[in-house]
Amino acid sequence: IVEHFVTIQLFRLKKFNKWEVQVMNKQERSTITDLGKCNFRDVCSYFQQKSEERKARSKEEKQEEKKKNEALIEEFGFCDWDGHREKIGNFRLEPPGLFRGRGNHPKMGKLKKRIIPENITINCSKNSKIPKPPAGHKWKEVRHDNAVTWLVSWTENVQNQNKYIMLNPSSRxxxxxxxxxxxxxxxxxxxxxxxxxxxxxxxxxxxxxxxxxxxxxxxxxxxxxxxxxxxxxxxxxxxxxxxxxxxxxxxxxxxxxxxxxxxxxxxxxxxxxxxxxxxxxxxxxxxxxxxxxxxxxxxxxxxxxxxxxxxxxxxxxxxxxxTAKVFRTYNASITLLNQLLELTDPDDENVASKILSYNRANRAVAVLCNHQRAAPKNFSEQMGRMNEKIEKKQRDIQDAKQETKSAKSDYKHNKSEAKRKAYEGKKKKVERLQEQLIKLEVQATDKEENKEIALGTSKLNYLDPRITVAWCKKYSVPIEKCYNKTQRDKFAWAIAMVDDTYVF
DNA sequence: TATGAAACTTAGCACTCTCTAA
DNA sequence: TTAGAGAGTGCTAAGTTTCATA
Structure with a gap:
């Protein structure tokens, strides 16, 4: 009940005004008639303290915890599916808490109850090792339905909807x-x-x-x-x-x-x-x-x-x-394809600018699909710092050019090997700085254009990965620049399938 | 044809981890 | 060494579609 009140208090602090107290017993109900008069400060600071303690853990403690977590994943995070070991998506049950919902949700603040084994339906093959419920408990049901893909289901009490444990996107x-x-x-x-x-x-x-x-x-x-x-x-x-x-x-x-x-x-x-x-x-x-x-x-x-x-x-x-949603998938993918064609400069060898083109193509899709995000915290300050860096780099380049000039005339007057080397060195420095400047400018542009746009959703759900894989191959961009490890796992099928001639 | 449940995909946010530069 | 930014991940709500039933 303490946790419950803390969360309610948090809701109140955020100016949410709907809540209900479903967990109080009769006596508590008669004592607590107005949450506005309750003081949660101690409870709140207790949890703040817990959070501080967590942050202050030593390296060893963190390592230890990480190991334990990995062992947990090893034990519960996988299943056997047609003889393959497959990763499970969400093997941890949802904990009890207050339902938030998005936007102006009428059920905001309702209590989401703790799930007990008696709520759980297990779905696995008849001849498999059926998981045992905790001592003294029984599963709601154990079934063997191979027409569906879920392993576990339960009914969530706030919206009265089924929830499932299913496989990870990397699964077959x-x-x-x-x-x-x-x-x-x-x-x-x-x-x-x-x-x-x-x-x-x-x-x-x-x-x-x-x-x-x-x-x-x-x-x-x-x-x-x-x-x-x-x-x-x-x-x-x-x-x-x-x-x-x-x-x-x-x-x-x-x-x-x-x-x-x-x-x-x-x-x-x-x-x-x-x-x-x-x-x-x-x-x-x-x-x-x-x-x-x-x-x-x-x-x-x-x-x-x-x-x-x-x-x-x-x-x-x-x-x-x-169906209707196929149009979203189709238009997203075809937009990526067209934008890549339009924005990629085959003569520009620079991988960073290739990636900028890719991100811009990705962004066009995100705009089309209205995939937004809240602007990152301190965005304008961050932008300001980046621009300062760019200006500094520009000054550095000016200085380096000046130095190159004098090294050049030095060499003209004294055609020694040492002077030649000094001159070459200065020239290289200018080139290096200019490359750094381009990289910075590209980063800044990318960041600015991406302020309130989320690229992840379209990348993960709407863009045929084979378009990306083929583009990477065609322009010798390492696939790692477009997809991180998780994404490469999810799109393994596409990466294995496609060469640079793939046509969407 | 309407309704609702079931099963699945799609979605943004908050957190943690990792890297980088001062 | 540390702060801050960015990348990556977990979480779970909120959609779409299909299917069964009245």
Whole structure:
């Protein structure tokens, strides 16, 4: 209960005002009637002290702990899957605590209860070594279902949803699924022209549902919007995707900033990340949007005749495996490919500038998919320090050039070996400094452009890794520059498969 | 056709670890 | 040696899609 109150206090400190006390007994409830009158300072400082102690551990202690952790991973972090030893993704259960949720979540502050063995379902083969529950406990169920990939499941009490323990992305099942996903997206590449023709035609359909479907598809394709399932009111934060857009989420401008037919989007998407975009659209799309919003209020559905289910059913009839989210994968990957083609300078041998091009291509995708992040702490100070460094380097170069000049004239007047060497040395120094300057400038540009953009999500989930692998091979960029160890493990299938001729 | 559960992918944040430069 | 930045990792919420059932 102490931990519970500490967390509640933390919520309060962060100006969150919803909480509930589900863990108090009768007596506690009668004693504690107003949390505002409770003083958690001692509890708080207790945990702060614990945290300080942890930070102050000696090297040996840290080593010791690391070893113990590795042993734990060794014992519980792997499973046997069809005779292969596979890494498990999340083998530690979620601890009890207060549910936060993202954005303005109605269930924020509810108690997430401790999971006990009686909540746990184990899924493994019949003839395998079935894990034993802790003494005095029983599993909820042990089943042997090879049609699913999870090893353990339980029901989380706040949202009443199933949670699973599954394999790590480096595992074979996950890798094969990933590969399959990109194959579907590649398949879309050959069908997309036809599909686009279809929805262009459908923009003028007599049937309202078809028109709405066409406009929704236009958004999903052009803007990489998510499908947008309906959500139960009051169960989660108010966020939307394409099909669940409401009239209040768009503004229609016949003319804006010298352009025609502008749609201004402003809504909260997944994780309550704001999507704000002013987009010029086709005249017919604009006309349709005017039509769809006629006689409606802000909270009314924009696409009242459409939902993700009917949309996906239609898409599946156009191509095997096609769903709304395939467009995101396809458009992300094709954007990376096109941007790489456009931004890579084959004559520039410098690996750092190649990587800048790659990151920029990656960034174009992140912008398309609206993958944002909070700007890093002290960002402007960091930027300032970097710029100072650049200026200093520029001064150093000026100085070094001056020195080179005088070394050169020295050598002219005295053609000795020593003078020649001195001159050569100075020249080398200038070159070295100039290279360092370029590297610094590249770093600064990259950092500035990346201020509020998260590259990781698209790299991990939307970009066909074979495009990256092939690009690296083509331009002799070591794959380590694009993918770290974990990413190389996840994309092992792609790295093994592809040479520089791969075409998405 | 609607509804809800199940199973899976996608998402950003906070933390820790590691590297670098002063 | 140390602080600070950046890279890497863990965590778990929040989506999408599929499937079963009414």
């Amino acid at each position: 099942v996950k890798g094969e699924k990933d590969w399959q996903k990109y194959e579907v997206a590649r398949n879309l590449k050959s069908k997309v022209d036809r599909i686009r023709e279809d929805y262009m035609r459908d923009l003028k359909s007599d049937e309202m549902m078809v028109r709405q479907r066409a406009v929704a598809l236009y958004f999903i394709d052009k803007l990489a919007l998510r499908a947008g399932n309906e959500k139960e009111d009051g169960e989660s934060a108010d966020t939307v995707g394409c099909c669940s857009l409401r009239c209040e989420h768009i503004k229609l401008h016949k003319h804006l900033d010298g352009k025609d037919f502008i749609v201004e989007f402003d809504f909260l998407g997944k994780d309550s990340i704001r999507y704000y975009n002013k987009v010029p659209v086709l005249k017919q799309v604009f006309k349709n949007l005017v039509l769809f919003t006629e006689n409606k209020e802000g909270p009314d559905d924009l696409f009242d005749r459409l939902n993700t289910s009917t949309l996906n059913k239609y898409l599946n009839s156009l191509m095997d495996g096609l």
